[in-house]
Amino acid sequence: MKAGVWSAAPWTTVQEKPAGEKGCILRAGKGAAALPAEELELIQRSLNGDLEAWGEIVTRYKEAVFAVTLSILRNWADAEDATQDAFIRAYENLRHYDLSRKFSTWLFTVAANVAKNALRKRKRQKEPPLVEAEDDPAEEVHQDLRLAAVRRAVADLPEVYRMPVMLYYWHGLPVEEIAQVLGIPSGTVKTRLYRARALIRAKLVEEGVIRDAVG
Numbered sequence: 001m002k003a004g005v006w007s008a009a010p011w012t013t014v015q016e017k018p019a020g021e022k023g024c025i026l027r028a029g030k031g032a033a034a035l036p037a038e039e040l041e042l043i044q045r046s047l048n049g050d051l052e053a054w055g056e057i058v059t060r061y062k063e064a065v066f067a068v069t070l071s072i073l074r075n076w077a078d079a080e081d082a083t084q085d086a087f088i089r090a091y092e093n094l095r096h097y098d099l100s101r102k103f104s105t106w107l108f109t110v111a112a113n114v115a116k117n118a119l120r121k122r123k124r125q126k127e128p129p130l131v132e133a134e135d136d137p138a139e140e141v142h143q144d145l146r147l148a149a150v151r152r153a154v155a156d157l158p159e160v161y162r163m164p165v166m167l168y169y170w171h172g173l174p175v176e177e178i179a180q181v182l183g184i185p186s187g188t189v190k191t192r193l194y195r196a197r198a199l200i201r202a203k204l205v206e207e208g209v210i211r212d213a214v215g
Contacts, residue, residue: 035103043103047094058087061104064171065111068181071166072115074155082118086111101180108173108181112163146209153203161196164189 035043045053065086070079090110097106154165163182167173168189175193179186205212 035099039103043094043097046091054091061107062087064104064173065107067166067171068108068111068163069115069118071163072112072119072159074162078118078122079115082115083111085118086114089114102177105177105180108167108177109183112181146204149204149207149209150200153200156203157196157199161192161199164192165196165200168193 039057042053042057046057062083066079066083069082069086070076073079073082086107090107093110097103154162157165164178167178167181168175173181175186175189179189182189201210204210
């Protein structure tokens with residue numbers, strides 16, 4: 001993590017907008033999304049250089065954005081850095097946000113792009129697992145063992161399956177929104193979720209966490 005990120009205002013380390021960029025008005029394309037009035041006000045205030053308003057947006061979305069970056073990077077520290085960078089990038093480009101898109105979808109797309117760029121930079125480095133293996137599983141409660149096994153199975157999924165699973169099951173995003181974030185059809189998201197579930201089940205059977213219904 002970059003110094004000072006956690007000590008003050010997490011993921012809000014942004015520079016005040018230059019005077020020429022203040023006073024921007026949100027643009028709406030065809031079929032403008034119906035944003036909640038409170039959220040629309042926060043976005044507009046942020047455009048006008050109100051960092052407290054942006055801080056409120058960060059507070060609302062930091063966990064979801066972290067889930068997006070973690071699903072791609074599979075490393076807590078790298079995901080935290082990417083989350084911070086994503087909010088900075090989103091703030092700097094907020095004037096380009098189009099009301100025809102749901103704000104969370106736009107923000108998650110920014111986060112996904114930042115995380116993918118970070119992943120490319122560390123391409124040749126070995127990726128640590130999403131969760132560490134238990135030292136002595138026999139001493140763990142069965143429910144904790146099963147949860148840890150599921151998380152390991154998710155961590156081992158190829159990225160094309162891992163990200164939809166984390167967005168859908170960990171953060172509860174609907175299929176349609178995941179499709180927009182990933183830039184793929186909703187049907188493809190459903191297919192990837194189906195295949196991911198099959199891979200996870202196979203992994204759990206292999207580890208003896210669950211029994212194969214066929215066997």
